[in-house]
Amino acid sequence: xxxxxxxxxxxxxxxxxxxxxxxxxxxxxxxxxxxxxxxxxxxxxxxxxxxxxxxxxxxxxxxxxxxxxxxxxxxxxxxxxxxxxxxxxxxxxxxxxxxxxxxxxxxxxxxxxxxxxxxxxxxxxxxxxxxxxxxxxxxxxxxxxxxxxxxxxxxxxxxxxxxxxxxxxxxxxxxxxxxxxxxxxxxxxxxxxxxxxxxxxxxxxxxxxxxxxxxxxxxxxxxxxxxxxxxxxxxxxxxxxxxxxxxxxxxxxxxxxxxxxxxxxxxxxxxxxxxxxxxxxxxxxxxxxxxxxxxxxxxxxxxxxxx
Amino acid sequence: xxxxxxxxxxxxxxxxxxxxxxxxxxxxxxxxxxxxxxxxxxxxxxxxxxxxxxxxxxxxxxxxxxxxxxxxxxxxxxxxxxxxxxxxxxxxxxxxxxxxxxxxxxxxxxxxxxxxxxxxxxxxxxxxxxxxxxxxxxxxxxxxxxxxxxxxxxxxxxxxxxxxxxxxxxxxxxxxxxxxxxxxxxxxxxxxxxxxxxxxxxxxxxxxxxxxxxxxxxxxxxxxxxxxxxxxxxxxxxxxxxxxxxxxxxxxxxxxxxxxxxxxxxxxxxxxxxxxxxxxxxx
Amino acid sequence: xxxxxxxxxxxxxxxxxxxxxxxxxxxxxxxxxxxxxxxxxxxxxxxxxxxxxxxxxxxxxxxxxxxxxxxxxxxxxxxxxxxxxxxxxxxxxxxxxxxxxxxxxxxxxxxxxxxxxxxxxxxxxxxxxxxxxxxxxxxxxxxxxxxxxxxxxxxxxxxxxxxxxxxxxxxxxxxxxxxxxxxxxxxxxxxxxxxxxxxxxxxxxxxxxxxxxxxxxxxxxxxxxxxxxxxxxxxxxxxxxxxxxxxxxxxxxxxxxxxxxxxxxxxx
Numbered sequence: 001x002x003x004x005x006x007x008x009x010x011x012x013x014x015x016x017x018x019x020x021x022x023x024x025x026x027x028x029x030x031x032x033x034x035x036x037x038x039x040x041x042x043x044x045x046x047x048x049x050x051x052x053x054x055x056x057x058x059x060x061x062x063x064x065x066x067x068x069x070x071x072x073x074x075x076x077x078x079x080x081x082x083x084x085x086x087x088x089x090x091x092x093x094x095x096x097x098x099x100x101x102x103x104x105x106x107x108x109x110x111x112x113x114x115x116x117x118x119x120x121x122x123x124x125x126x127x128x129x130x131x132x133x134x135x136x137x138x139x140x141x142x143x144x145x146x147x148x149x150x151x152x153x154x155x156x157x158x159x160x161x162x163x164x165x166x167x168x169x170x171x172x173x174x175x176x177x178x179x180x181x182x183x184x185x186x187x188x189x190x191x192x193x194x195x196x197x198x199x200x201x202x203x204x205x206x207x208x209x210x211x212x213x214x215x216x217x218x219x220x221x222x223x224x225x226x227x228x229x230x231x232x233x234x235x236x237x238x239x240x241x242x243x244x245x246x247x248x249x250x251x252x253x254x255x256x257x258x259x260x261x262x263x264x265x266x267x268x269x270x271x272x273x274x275x276x277x278x279x280x281x282x283x284x285x286x287x288x289x290x291x292x293x294x295x296x297x298x299x300x301x302x303x304x305x306x307x
Numbered sequence: 308x309x310x311x312x313x314x315x316x317x318x319x320x321x322x323x324x325x326x327x328x329x330x331x332x333x334x335x336x337x338x339x340x341x342x343x344x345x346x347x348x349x350x351x352x353x354x355x356x357x358x359x360x361x362x363x364x365x366x367x368x369x370x371x372x373x374x375x376x377x378x379x380x381x382x383x384x385x386x387x388x389x390x391x392x393x394x395x396x397x398x399x400x401x402x403x404x405x406x407x408x409x410x411x412x413x414x415x416x417x418x419x420x421x422x423x424x425x426x427x428x429x430x431x432x433x434x435x436x437x438x439x440x441x442x443x444x445x446x447x448x449x450x451x452x453x454x455x456x457x458x459x460x461x462x463x464x465x466x467x468x469x470x471x472x473x474x475x476x477x478x479x480x481x482x483x484x485x486x487x488x489x490x491x492x493x494x495x496x497x498x499x500x501x502x503x504x505x506x507x508x509x510x511x512x513x514x515x516x517x518x519x520x521x522x523x524x525x526x527x528x529x530x531x532x533x534x535x536x537x538x539x540x541x542x543x544x545x546x547x548x549x550x551x552x553x554x555x556x557x558x559x560x561x562x563x564x565x566x567x568x569x570x571x572x573x574x575x576x577x578x579x580x581x582x583x584x585x586x587x588x589x590x
Numbered sequence: 591x592x593x594x595x596x597x598x599x600x601x602x603x604x605x606x607x608x609x610x611x612x613x614x615x616x617x618x619x620x621x622x623x624x625x626x627x628x629x630x631x632x633x634x635x636x637x638x639x640x641x642x643x644x645x646x647x648x649x650x651x652x653x654x655x656x657x658x659x660x661x662x663x664x665x666x667x668x669x670x671x672x673x674x675x676x677x678x679x680x681x682x683x684x685x686x687x688x689x690x691x692x693x694x695x696x697x698x699x700x701x702x703x704x705x706x707x708x709x710x711x712x713x714x715x716x717x718x719x720x721x722x723x724x725x726x727x728x729x730x731x732x733x734x735x736x737x738x739x740x741x742x743x744x745x746x747x748x749x750x751x752x753x754x755x756x757x758x759x760x761x762x763x764x765x766x767x768x769x770x771x772x773x774x775x776x777x778x779x780x781x782x783x784x785x786x787x788x789x790x791x792x793x794x795x796x797x798x799x800x801x802x803x804x805x806x807x808x809x810x811x812x813x814x815x816x817x818x819x820x821x822x823x824x825x826x827x828x829x830x831x832x833x834x835x836x837x838x839x840x841x842x843x844x845x846x847x848x849x850x851x852x853x854x855x856x857x858x
């Protein structure tokens with residue numbers, strides 16, 4: 001049995017099944033992402049693990065013990081909320097110390113661990129500030145520190161980066177990954193951003209309408225999507241003779257499927273083509289290597305390796 | 308273009324200057340005029356009224372009663388209104404909207420009608436409130452409510468309660484709905500969440516509500532007049548009597564000016580303190 | 591979100607009973623068939639409602655209140671619109687001071703306002719007149735009108751007006767076709783809130799209303815001062831019924847939450 005085991009976990013809100021028989025085993029130290037569009041049941045799953053939503057069926061076990069029998073306040077999980085949910089009336093240090101205080105950790109020990117954890121997220125100098133006085137990225141780090149300082153068995157991240165701008169988000173992804181590697185906490189991330197899930201996770205769970213469509217390492221899910229939904233959700237895809245072919249796998253060749261270039265868009269590091277062929281309109285992505293590329297209206301041939 | 312905003316506020320400004328500032332100035336001036344039973348108001352500058360109010364223990368008694376009642380009403384409304392606002396905030400729609408209407412609606416019903424209701428409920432020793440309290444075993448002998456401070460406090464607490472609920476509710480609205488979950492996940496029990504997380508964030512609302520309730524309670528007129536009758540006076544009913552019964556306007560004006568100054572000072576100081584205390588935290 | 595526990599619900603029930611008790615009692619007693627105050631009554635009759643018709647001073651006071659409320663609220667909204675536009679859209683010296691001045695009737699005890707108005711109107715010969723009442727009520731309800739017109743002026747997205755201008759609309763057309771239609775709901779709710787406050791006002795009005803211009807709450811107050819009998823309960827019951835009907839209508843139209851809490855607190 002895995003470190004954290006979800007067994008046929010279900011949640012129904014009236015007739016609507018938010019989560020429908022989800023089974024998932026998460027190993028110790030693993031980073032798993034629940035990925036899917038809004039309403040796919042990923043957040044509900046997270047809230048059931050946290051204890052804020054009661055499942056209608058199924059089981060959750062942590063190290064073989066029934067987690068559902070444990071009150072939310074006693075589960076000892078670290079949670080980073082989408083809104084961060086920092087306590088606005090407490091300083092950064094007080095926010096981070098709160099969980100330790102609840103555990104009855106002695107004052108000196110508390111101060112030491114707070115300082116340690118704030119150092120880990122690079123906020124050592126901000127201990128006395130109030131959340132209001134911090135930027136979005138800094139608030140995010142406080143939320144992370146607050147969750148990590150209690151040395152949780154599992155870290156739950158609920159869309160933690162969705163309120164940050166694109167550049168900051170990328171930086172935080174790298175940092176989050178590094179921190180998770182350093183402390184080695186088993187982590188479950190909920191996100192709708194496939195790039196984020198793929199960048200951070202050991203495995204991703206692609207969810208749709210309350211079910212897991214595929215559970216696999218990111219590369220495998222991308223290369224060998226189990227369903228058309230997974231193929232589409234993880235990136236642009238062409239469906240040729242019932243098979244998913246990634247646009248970057250298609251090359252312009254001297255022979256092969258004949259077609260005409262409809263549109264060509266320059267995107268800096270690559271070109272995005274729409275090519276009309278007998279198999280329909282295909283998307284093709286070619287690296288920009290500096291050479292000349294087929295123009296709009298040109299007749300081309302397309303070739304690709306069988307997936 | 309620079310004159311534009313001034314042109315826009317001009318109509319209201321003229322109105323306020325003529326109908327607020329001038330009358331208030333006249334009232335302050337009135338408090339320094341002389342008055343006699345037969346000569347009426349004499350527009351001279353004397354300190355007679357101020358001296359009378361500040362030296363006679365009767366006026367201290369009335370002002371003492373006024374602020375004592377206001378303080379008790381504020382306390383009651385905070386102690387009972389804040390939890391109700393919290394409960395309301397946790398309700399789901401449509402119940403929340405419905406009960407908000409039920410609790411705030413009385414604010415818009417004539418204060419005379421509401422106070423009349425309390426007069427009926429108090430109604431002497433055999434009133435409904437006494438019967439209910441006695442059958443619930445809370446009291447053994449009837450408490451006199453009519454013509455007492457107790458009655459005024461209860462009726463005023465009812466009249467002003469919606470302001471407190473509204474104020475606390477508005478503060479709770481700004482609360483991140485995830486924040487209680489965050490505290491629970493860190494191991495906090497329900498009471499700890501209330502004491503350490505919810506209450507500190509509701510505090511600005513409670514204090515703002517307290518300022519409103521206190522100043523309205525201290526200047527309330529209809530309720531103390533009906534419940535207190537002719538003998539148990541507060542500052543506003545005293546001023547009313549001087550104006551419309553005794554006709555000693557300068558003395559009534561003095562009482563009114565004192566009430567205005569004390570309340571304005573309290574409100575301004577309280578707001579400053581609240582702002583300074585919370586500026587850093589809540590911005 | 592967690593739900594309210596049983597203790598919370600019991601507390602809530604007691605609280606609601608406390609809030610409603612005096613109002614229910616007034617309406618209940620109004621239906622007494624007896625000639626004196628008796629509570630609780632088990633029989634009921636409309637006797638005291640019919641009795642209102644024999645007291646023309648209550649009927650005329652009602653119309654007085656209605657007209658006064660409608661007129662003073664409309665004028666207050668009229669005065670508040672330009673002021674709200676200035677406060678919402680311009681940064682100018684004295685902006686905070688003007689706002690504080692216009693909101694000051696909320697801060698000044700009504701008893702003081704009543705005394706000040708009485709003194710002022712006596713001096714200029716408006717004592718007890720309808721004109722005086724209208725002037726006084728404009729002032730008293732002005733903060734309510736301003737708060738809601740201000741909220742709608744602040745809530746107005748200026749880029750919508752810029753869009754209209756870019757499409758070739760003149761300034762006047764923008765005002766007529768875009769700005770006003772967008773602020774009208776705010777104006778209407780401002781008027782409604784002002785009207786309710788004017789209709790209920792008693793503390794200030796009791797000082798300046800003459801025998802011929804007494805409003806309904808003033809009449810009721812003066813009546814209760816002398817005697818509490820079933821007649822005043824039936825009048826109160828009517829006032830309560832009208833207010834509740836108005837509240838329900840207002841809630842349907844605008845949502846009372848929004849109206850009472852207000853959206854923009856900039857004006858405070």
